[in-house]
Amino acid sequence: MAKIGPNAxxxxxxxxxxxxxxxxxxxxxxxxxxxxxxxxxxxxIDEAPAARLHQALRHEMPESAAMLxxxxxxxxxxxxxxxxxxxxxxxxxxxxxxxxxxxxxxxxIAKHAWTFAGSGAFRLASTWPVVxxxxxxxxxxxxxxxxxxxxxxxxxxxxxxxxxxxxxxRCDETACCAVGGGVCRFxxxxxxx
Numbered sequence: 046m047a048k049i050g051p052n053a054x055x056x057x058x059x060x061x062x063x064x065x066x067x068x069x070x071x072x073x074x075x076x077x078x079x080x081x082x083x084x085x086x087x088x089x090i091d092e093a094p095a096a097r098l099h100q101a102l103r104h105e106m107p108e109s110a111a112m113l114x115x116x117x118x119x120x121x122x123x124x125x126x127x128x129x130x131x132x133x134x135x136x137x138x139x140x141x142x143x144x145x146x147x148x149x150x151x152x153x154i155a156k157h158a159w160t161f162a163g164s165g166a167f168r169l170a171s172t173w174p175v176v177x178x179x180x181x182x183x184x185x186x187x188x189x190x191x192x193x194x195x196x197x198x199x200x201x202x203x204x205x206x207x208x209x210x211x212x213x214x215r216c217d218e219t220a221c222c223a224v225g226g227g228v229c230r231f232x233x234x235x236x237x238x
Contacts, residue, residue, distance in 0.1 A: 060117045072105065089160070111194070162182070202216040
Protein backbone atom coordinates (compact mmCIF):
# COMPACT_ATOMS: atom_id res chain seq x y z
CA MET A 46 0.00 0.00 0.00
CA ALA A 47 1.53 3.32 -1.13
CA LYS A 48 1.48 6.13 1.42
CA ILE A 49 0.98 9.90 1.33
CA GLY A 50 0.85 12.57 4.01
CA PRO A 51 -2.53 12.99 5.77
CA ASN A 52 -2.64 16.70 4.87
CA ALA A 53 -3.72 15.67 1.38
CA UNK A 54 -7.08 15.03 3.08
CA UNK A 55 -6.95 17.01 6.33
CA UNK A 56 -6.32 20.42 4.74
CA UNK A 57 -8.92 19.91 2.01
CA UNK A 58 -11.88 18.98 4.22
CA UNK A 59 -12.18 22.33 6.10
CA UNK A 60 -11.78 24.20 2.81
CA UNK A 61 -14.67 22.15 1.41
CA UNK A 62 -16.78 22.73 4.51
CA UNK A 63 -16.22 26.50 4.35
CA UNK A 64 -16.99 26.71 0.63
CA UNK A 65 -19.68 24.10 0.08
CA UNK A 66 -21.13 23.33 3.50
CA UNK A 67 -21.37 20.10 5.47
CA UNK A 68 -23.81 18.29 3.16
CA UNK A 69 -21.73 18.69 -0.01
CA UNK A 70 -18.56 17.90 1.95
CA UNK A 71 -20.15 14.69 3.26
CA UNK A 72 -21.27 13.82 -0.27
CA UNK A 73 -17.78 14.32 -1.74
CA UNK A 74 -16.17 12.35 1.11
CA UNK A 75 -18.67 9.50 0.59
CA UNK A 76 -18.10 9.57 -3.17
CA UNK A 77 -14.37 9.21 -2.45
CA UNK A 78 -14.98 6.40 0.04
CA UNK A 79 -13.56 8.47 2.90
CA UNK A 80 -15.75 7.69 5.91
CA UNK A 81 -13.28 8.62 8.62
CA UNK A 82 -10.68 11.37 8.63
CA UNK A 83 -7.11 10.29 9.27
CA UNK A 84 -5.50 10.98 12.61
CA UNK A 85 -2.43 13.14 11.92
CA UNK A 86 -0.60 11.52 14.82
CA UNK A 87 -0.77 8.17 12.97
CA UNK A 88 1.63 9.45 10.31
CA UNK A 89 1.38 8.57 6.64
CA ILE A 90 -1.88 7.26 5.17
CA ASP A 91 -2.89 5.12 2.20
CA GLU A 92 -2.65 7.33 -0.90
CA ALA A 93 -5.79 5.88 -2.52
CA PRO A 94 -8.43 7.67 -0.38
CA ALA A 95 -6.55 10.99 -0.71
CA ALA A 96 -6.36 10.61 -4.49
CA ARG A 97 -10.05 9.66 -4.68
CA LEU A 98 -10.98 12.73 -2.61
CA HIS A 99 -9.13 15.13 -4.92
CA GLN A 100 -10.63 13.40 -7.94
CA ALA A 101 -14.14 13.51 -6.44
CA LEU A 102 -13.72 17.24 -5.79
CA ARG A 103 -12.80 17.81 -9.46
CA HIS A 104 -15.75 15.69 -10.60
CA GLU A 105 -18.40 17.04 -8.23
CA MET A 106 -17.37 20.73 -8.18
CA PRO A 107 -15.54 21.34 -11.49
CA GLU A 108 -16.03 25.12 -11.47
CA SER A 109 -14.46 25.68 -8.07
CA ALA A 110 -12.18 22.63 -7.70
CA ALA A 111 -9.01 24.48 -8.74
CA MET A 112 -9.58 27.32 -6.27
CA LEU A 113 -10.41 24.93 -3.41
CA UNK A 114 -7.43 22.68 -4.13
CA UNK A 115 -5.16 25.74 -4.20
CA UNK A 116 -6.48 26.90 -0.82
CA UNK A 117 -5.91 23.41 0.62
CA UNK A 118 -2.41 23.44 -0.87
CA UNK A 119 -1.57 26.77 0.79
CA UNK A 120 -2.89 25.41 4.09
CA UNK A 121 -0.73 22.32 3.64
CA UNK A 122 2.28 24.58 3.02
CA UNK A 123 1.45 26.55 6.16
CA UNK A 124 1.24 23.29 8.13
CA UNK A 125 4.65 22.22 6.82
CA UNK A 126 6.13 25.58 7.82
CA UNK A 127 4.64 25.37 11.29
CA UNK A 128 5.40 21.71 12.03
CA UNK A 129 8.08 20.32 9.71
CA UNK A 130 10.73 22.94 8.88
CA UNK A 131 12.74 24.08 11.92
CA UNK A 132 12.51 27.80 12.71
CA UNK A 133 16.29 28.30 12.46
CA UNK A 134 16.30 26.78 8.95
CA UNK A 135 13.44 29.06 7.95
CA UNK A 136 15.30 32.11 9.27
CA UNK A 137 18.44 31.15 7.36
CA UNK A 138 16.60 30.61 4.07
CA UNK A 139 14.87 33.98 4.42
CA UNK A 140 18.25 35.70 4.85
CA UNK A 141 19.78 34.14 1.74
CA UNK A 142 19.31 35.52 -1.78
CA UNK A 143 16.62 33.63 -3.72
CA UNK A 144 19.23 32.29 -6.14
CA UNK A 145 20.84 30.47 -3.18
CA UNK A 146 17.77 29.70 -1.04
CA UNK A 147 15.56 28.25 -3.79
CA UNK A 148 17.92 25.41 -4.78
CA UNK A 149 18.40 24.51 -1.10
CA UNK A 150 14.64 24.39 -0.56
CA UNK A 151 14.16 22.46 -3.82
CA UNK A 152 16.60 19.77 -2.67
CA UNK A 153 14.88 19.54 0.72
CA ILE A 154 11.49 19.13 -0.98
CA ALA A 155 12.95 16.40 -3.22
CA LYS A 156 14.35 14.62 -0.16
CA HIS A 157 10.86 14.52 1.40
CA ALA A 158 8.84 13.99 -1.80
CA TRP A 159 7.43 10.70 -0.52
CA THR A 160 5.11 12.74 1.72
CA PHE A 161 3.20 14.24 -1.24
CA ALA A 162 4.09 12.16 -4.30
CA GLY A 163 3.01 8.81 -2.88
CA SER A 164 3.75 6.02 -5.35
CA GLY A 165 4.52 8.57 -8.07
CA ALA A 166 8.13 8.96 -9.16
CA PHE A 167 9.38 12.40 -8.07
CA ARG A 168 12.30 14.09 -9.80
CA LEU A 169 14.02 17.41 -9.19
CA ALA A 170 14.57 18.29 -12.85
CA SER A 171 16.37 21.59 -12.19
CA THR A 172 17.44 23.61 -9.17
CA TRP A 173 17.57 26.94 -11.07
CA PRO A 174 15.10 27.57 -12.39
CA VAL A 175 13.40 25.19 -9.99
CA VAL A 176 11.48 22.44 -11.79
CA UNK A 177 9.81 19.43 -10.18
CA UNK A 178 8.29 16.43 -11.95
CA UNK A 179 6.02 13.64 -10.71
CA UNK A 180 5.60 10.66 -13.04
CA UNK A 181 2.49 8.52 -12.52
CA UNK A 182 1.10 11.06 -10.05
CA UNK A 183 -1.43 9.15 -7.91
CA UNK A 184 -3.54 12.27 -7.26
CA UNK A 185 -4.51 12.35 -10.96
CA UNK A 186 -3.89 8.72 -11.96
CA UNK A 187 -6.49 7.55 -14.45
CA UNK A 188 -8.02 11.00 -14.93
CA UNK A 189 -8.44 12.78 -18.25
CA UNK A 190 -8.46 16.57 -18.40
CA UNK A 191 -8.05 19.35 -20.96
CA UNK A 192 -5.71 21.39 -18.77
CA UNK A 193 -3.36 20.55 -15.87
CA UNK A 194 -5.23 19.83 -12.63
CA UNK A 195 -2.57 19.47 -9.91
CA UNK A 196 -3.50 22.72 -8.19
CA UNK A 197 -2.92 21.33 -4.69
CA UNK A 198 0.71 20.41 -5.43
CA UNK A 199 1.39 23.74 -7.17
CA UNK A 200 -0.02 25.70 -4.22
CA UNK A 201 2.08 23.79 -1.68
CA UNK A 202 5.20 24.69 -3.67
CA UNK A 203 4.11 28.34 -4.06
CA UNK A 204 3.49 28.69 -0.33
CA UNK A 205 6.86 27.25 0.65
CA UNK A 206 8.89 29.25 -1.87
CA UNK A 207 6.98 32.52 -1.29
CA UNK A 208 7.50 32.22 2.45
CA UNK A 209 11.12 31.07 2.49
CA UNK A 210 12.74 32.38 -0.72
CA UNK A 211 11.21 35.83 -1.14
CA UNK A 212 7.69 36.98 -1.95
CA UNK A 213 5.70 36.38 -5.10
CA UNK A 214 6.83 32.95 -6.21
CA ARG A 215 4.48 31.22 -8.63
CA CYS A 216 4.23 27.63 -9.76
CA ASP A 217 2.98 26.73 -13.24
CA GLU A 218 2.07 23.16 -13.97
CA THR A 219 3.25 23.00 -17.57
CA ALA A 220 2.53 19.29 -18.15
CA CYS A 221 0.13 16.94 -16.41
CA CYS A 222 -0.42 13.20 -16.44
CA ALA A 223 -4.17 13.88 -16.65
CA VAL A 224 -3.65 15.76 -19.93
CA GLY A 225 -1.66 12.86 -21.35
CA GLY A 226 1.79 14.02 -20.30
CA GLY A 227 4.34 11.55 -19.08
CA VAL A 228 4.81 13.64 -15.94
CA CYS A 229 3.21 16.41 -13.94
CA ARG A 230 5.79 19.20 -14.37
CA PHE A 231 5.91 22.14 -11.95
CA UNK A 232 7.98 25.18 -12.93
CA UNK A 233 8.73 27.78 -10.25
CA UNK A 234 9.24 31.48 -11.08
CA UNK A 235 9.11 34.87 -9.38
CA UNK A 236 6.36 37.32 -10.28
CA UNK A 237 8.17 40.67 -10.12
CA UNK A 238 5.39 42.99 -11.25
